[in-house]
Amino acid sequence: MDEADYLPVAPSNAVGDEQAVALRVAGRQVLLVRSLGVLHAIENLCPHAGQPLEGGRVRRGWIACSFHGARFDLGSGAPLGPLPTSPLCRFLVREIDGTIEVAV
Secondary structure, three states: OOHHHEEEEEEHHHOOOOEEEEEEEOOEEEEEEEEOOEEEEEEOOOOOOOOOOOOOOEEOOEEEOOOOOOEEEOOOOOEEOOOOOOOOOEEEEEEEOOEEEEEO
């Protein structure tokens, strides 16, 4: 991926561990999530029922939809359990010099 594909979106300290922050990046609803010290960028949309994932529980590398309880692995996007069947839409994310950058 080219350097120009990454967009600066927030300072690194904007997302604490086991927390999520929603924002709009290049017209897309993105949820920055840090869990177990690892930063992830996912679409702020549960593929199970189309509800926002913002406000969902973040624990030990997964996020749960607050509307239906569907859980997803943040590292792979894979659904956890029988309820959801589609994976999360994930974006490339990195931290450089105290800034979070996302490629959408």
